[in-house]
Amino acid sequence: xxxxxxxxxxxxxxxxxxxxxxxxxxxxxxxxxxxxxxxxxxxxxxxxxxxxxxxxxxxxxxxxxxxxxxxxxxxxxxxxxxxxxxxxxxxxxxxxxxxxxxxxxxxxxxxxxxxxxxxxxxxxxxxxxxxxxxxxxxxxxxxxxxxxxxxxxxxxxxxxxxxxxxxxxxxxxxxxxxxxxxxxxxxxxxxxxxxxxxxxxxxxxxxxxxxxxxxxxxxxxxxxxxxxxxxxxxxxxxxxxxxxxxxxxxxxxxxxxxxxxxxxxxxxxxxxxxxxxxxxxxxxxxxxxxxxxxxxxxxxxxxxxxxxxxxxxxxxxxxxxxxxxxxxxxxxxxxxxxxxxxxxxxxxxxxxxxxxxxxxxxxxxxxxxxxxxxxxxxxxxxxxxxxxxxxxxxxxxxxxxxxxxxxxxxxxxxxxxxxxxxxxxxxxxxxxxxxxxxxxxxxxxxxxxxxxxxxxxxxxxxxxxxxxxxxxxxxxxxxxxxxxxxxxxxxxxxxxxxxxxxxxxxxx
Amino acid sequence: xxxxxxxxxxxxxxxxxxxxxxxxxxxxxxxxxxxxxxxxxxxxxxxxxxxxxxxxxxxxxxxxxxxxxxxxxxxxxxxxxxxxxxxxxxxxxxxxxxxxxxxxxxxxxxxxxxxxxxxxxxxxxxxxxxxxxxxxxxxxxxxxxxxxxxxxxxxxxxxxxxxxxxxxxxxxxxxxxxxxxxxxxxxxxxxxxxxxxxxxxxxxxxxxxxxxxxxxxxxxxxxxxxxxxxxxxxxxxxxxxxxxxxxxxxxxxxxxxxxxxxxxxxxxxxxxxxxxxxxxxxxxxxxxxxxxxxxxxxxxxxxxxxxxxxxxxxxxxxxxxxxxx
Numbered sequence: 001x002x003x004x005x006x007x008x009x010x011x012x013x014x015x016x017x018x019x020x021x022x023x024x025x026x027x028x029x030x031x032x033x034x035x036x037x038x039x040x041x042x043x044x045x046x047x048x049x050x051x052x053x054x055x056x057x058x059x060x061x062x063x064x065x066x067x068x069x070x071x072x073x074x075x076x077x078x079x080x081x082x083x084x085x086x087x088x089x090x091x092x093x094x095x096x097x098x099x100x101x102x103x104x105x106x107x108x109x110x111x112x113x114x115x116x117x118x119x120x121x122x123x124x125x126x127x128x129x130x131x132x133x134x135x136x137x138x139x140x141x142x143x144x145x146x147x148x149x150x151x152x153x154x155x156x157x158x159x160x161x162x163x164x165x166x167x168x169x170x171x172x173x174x175x176x177x178x179x180x181x182x183x184x185x186x187x188x189x190x191x192x193x194x195x196x197x198x199x200x201x202x203x204x205x206x207x208x209x210x211x212x213x214x215x216x217x218x219x220x221x222x223x224x225x226x227x228x229x230x231x232x233x234x235x236x237x238x239x240x241x242x243x244x245x246x247x248x249x250x251x252x253x254x255x256x257x258x259x260x261x262x263x264x265x266x267x268x269x270x271x272x273x274x275x276x277x278x279x280x281x282x283x284x285x286x287x288x289x290x291x292x293x294x295x296x297x298x299x300x301x302x303x304x305x306x307x308x309x310x311x312x313x314x315x316x317x318x319x320x321x322x323x324x325x326x327x328x329x330x331x332x333x334x335x336x337x338x339x340x341x342x343x344x345x346x347x348x349x350x351x352x353x354x355x356x357x358x359x360x361x362x363x364x365x366x367x368x369x370x371x372x373x374x375x376x377x378x379x380x381x382x383x384x385x386x387x388x389x390x391x392x393x394x395x396x397x398x399x400x401x402x403x404x405x406x407x408x409x410x411x412x413x414x415x416x417x418x419x420x421x422x423x424x425x426x427x428x429x430x431x432x433x434x435x436x437x438x439x440x441x442x443x444x445x446x447x448x449x450x451x452x453x454x455x456x457x458x459x460x461x462x463x464x465x466x467x468x469x470x471x472x473x474x475x476x477x478x479x480x481x482x483x484x485x486x487x488x489x490x491x492x493x494x495x496x497x498x499x500x501x502x503x504x505x506x507x508x
Numbered sequence: 509x510x511x512x513x514x515x516x517x518x519x520x521x522x523x524x525x526x527x528x529x530x531x532x533x534x535x536x537x538x539x540x541x542x543x544x545x546x547x548x549x550x551x552x553x554x555x556x557x558x559x560x561x562x563x564x565x566x567x568x569x570x571x572x573x574x575x576x577x578x579x580x581x582x583x584x585x586x587x588x589x590x591x592x593x594x595x596x597x598x599x600x601x602x603x604x605x606x607x608x609x610x611x612x613x614x615x616x617x618x619x620x621x622x623x624x625x626x627x628x629x630x631x632x633x634x635x636x637x638x639x640x641x642x643x644x645x646x647x648x649x650x651x652x653x654x655x656x657x658x659x660x661x662x663x664x665x666x667x668x669x670x671x672x673x674x675x676x677x678x679x680x681x682x683x684x685x686x687x688x689x690x691x692x693x694x695x696x697x698x699x700x701x702x703x704x705x706x707x708x709x710x711x712x713x714x715x716x717x718x719x720x721x722x723x724x725x726x727x728x729x730x731x732x733x734x735x736x737x738x739x740x741x742x743x744x745x746x747x748x749x750x751x752x753x754x755x756x757x758x759x760x761x762x763x764x765x766x767x768x769x770x771x772x773x774x775x776x777x778x779x780x781x782x783x784x785x786x787x788x789x790x791x792x793x794x795x796x797x798x799x800x801x802x803x804x805x806x807x808x809x810x811x812x813x814x815x816x817x818x819x820x821x822x823x824x825x826x827x828x829x830x831x832x833x
Contacts, residue, residue: 360791362797
């Protein structure tokens with residue numbers, strides 16, 4: 001297998017390509033806002049790349065930018081799903097191919113349209129790219145169909161229905177279908193607006209008393225898409241962390257019901273104020289399910305690492321040491337716990353105290369808190385993906401520990417600081433006295449993010465360097481491309497047909 | 509790993525030592541050459557409104573102040589209005605009567621009943637107007653800075669007292685943008701030399717020293733050079749200053765189904781996407797902050813003197829009135 005095939009057809013290579021493209025896009029477009037403007041870096045980027053930043057088109061640019069990034073993140077999750085969920089090889093190949101062409105087309109032409117003049121061929125190709133991503137989603141839903149008997153659980157330790165139907169597969173399926181319907185909410189509305197070229201940012205509508213159905217659709221769309229991306233990564237991480245047993249059996253029904261209720265709730269935002277009640281109920285299910293994964297994985301980490309560390313009967317401190325022994329495996333579930341303080345908790349607090357606190361503040365500050373908490377959710381998901389990828393490529397020893405801890409501490413420091421920054425009026429009501437808090441939180445956020453991004457850049461540079469080697473690690477990854485997980489079912493056992501499924505890699 | 513933890517602790521310690529900004533200190537007196545008592549005529553007619561540039565119409569000519577109301581003007585108003593009894597001092601605040609808003613009980617709408625409401629707190633950090641020996645006085649150097657820490661009620665009380673009004677959003681937008689589709693009142697670009705906004709903080713800190721004044725005097729960015737700082741002229745097509753940046757400006761509309769009042773123009777704390785002519789902010793009418801001020805409008809019949817003013821982009825036959833102080 002050559003380098004091109006590795007990068008564009010093997011699971012591990014495809015994930016690397018998508019992570020690298022997101023990193024490049026983030027790295028470039030990050031220089032266009034915030035302190036980069038006053039440092040003059042934005043001007044250099046704009047001049048160097050010949051960008052066209054018309055202020056009236058900023059909302060449209062931002063929408064296209066985060067759609068291109070989101071498409072790539074969805075692609076990464078799909079690559080992971082097509083590898084860890086048993087399916088036929090041709091299904092995996094076709095889905096991966098379609099979504100790869102889709103997200104790269106959307107990324108190149110979307111950004112081309114948004115930042116380099118308005119060539120409407122580019123806009124058309126941006127839509128083509130997104131459509132391909134959508135169609136790959138339909139194909140994924142078909143491939144993941146949980147009613148196919150060959151995919152019934154082969155190990156009763158995994159959550160299953162009485163018939164043997166795999167509940168985790170069902171959870172994936174529900175999430176995929178919900179995501180397709182939710183994408184439709186955005187697509188229909190987006191195309192309506194695109195015909196009149198009237199873009200808007202949902203956060204600018206927060207205090208409008210009368211929102212149209214289409215405006216509400218967009219608000220619902222952005223919330224549910226991010227939520228479902230989080231659901232997807234939770235399920236993927238569960239498989240990586242060998243989630244099974246009683247906690248798995250409790251978690252999966254909660255995840256299925258939670259996903260259905262939360263998605264239905266968000267869609268109903270369009271016509272009822274009661275939607276929030278459904279969203280809260282659904283969120284409880286999804287969050288409890290994630291909690292089961294956290295409890296399971298922490299117990300397992302303590303158990304496994306205690307053996308590795310040679311603790312026969314570990315005391316509380318040794319247990320804690322065992323828990324955090326491998327930051328790359330501890331990190332994803334820790335980030336899920338941390339998410340409650342910076343995302344879910346903030347969201348719930350805002351909803352409960354909306355009238356008493358947040359609607360008393362100027363709209364622009366409420367807007368910062370809102371946008372802050374979903375940016376943090378997106379970034380936390382990104383750190384979880386990176387941690388899984390670092391494990392996939394087999395980073396070991398001290399490098400693994402340094403990478404893991406910088407990622408965890410750097411991101412948490414940054415996101416905690418941003419959360420405090422966005423809610424500063426809560427702690428210091430008088431804006432005149434907020435300067436010290438603002439300076440401190442901004443510095444900490446910059447430091448945390450800087451540490452994280454530099455570490456990621458070094459890691460990607462290493463992967464790039466490796467690609468230039470004739471017998472680099474990339475070759476081994478290409479030869480053993482499937483993710484090494486314990487799968488919930490074994491279709492080879494079920495129907496006794498080999499070489500048709502994506503499962504031969506198996507757990508190592 | 510211990511080294512990593514040590515590095516984080518050092519960073520946190522350094523961060524918590526960051527310098528606190530004091531805004532109530534004196535500041536240097538700056539002569540901008542711009543007269544805040546001048547008004548300018550905005551002609552009736554169509555213009556492009558908001559980000560999507562829908563065509564809107566202003567039915568009647570009106571006049572608007574070329575700058576925000578200054579601390580000096582507001583202190584003068586409070587001294588006169590307290591004497592006349594239209595507003596009154598209540599502990600460390602100034603309060604005034606508001607007849608109440610129409611209330612429809614809509615979702616998230618608060619009822620604003622008839623009663624006395626806060627116009628401005630004068631004892632709070634961030635306010636540059638102090639009550640000294642029974643009279644309102646302005647901190648040294650802040651006379652020509654825009655008044656801040658004023659509520660929407662406070663803006664309205666000022667306007668009512670002199671027979672003016674706060675401009676509507678549409679009036680404000682036309683005054684800021686003129687009849688073309690520009691993004692900022694002065695054109696389609698922004699930099700630290702043309703207005704006081706989030707990205708000019710460094711430049712202004714160099715000029716004012718460590719203790720940044722935060723607001724700049726009204727009309728400060730008019731092409732004049734201050735020490736080594738060369739400003740560019742930020743006049744709108746009709747000759748208004750500071751319609752983007754410096755302080756948010758209350759607008760007069762009381763829309764149905766909401767209790768909020770709206771602000772336009774962005775401020776020194778905001779980045780460029782809040783400085784564009786369609787950027788909007790809102791808060792309750794009793795909210796005040798260090799970056800919120802206002803300017804007034806009035807119907808054309810009240811004018812006294814007229815002169816012709818030629819602005820940078822359009823020649824406008826403009827009526828300017830010099831108010832007697």
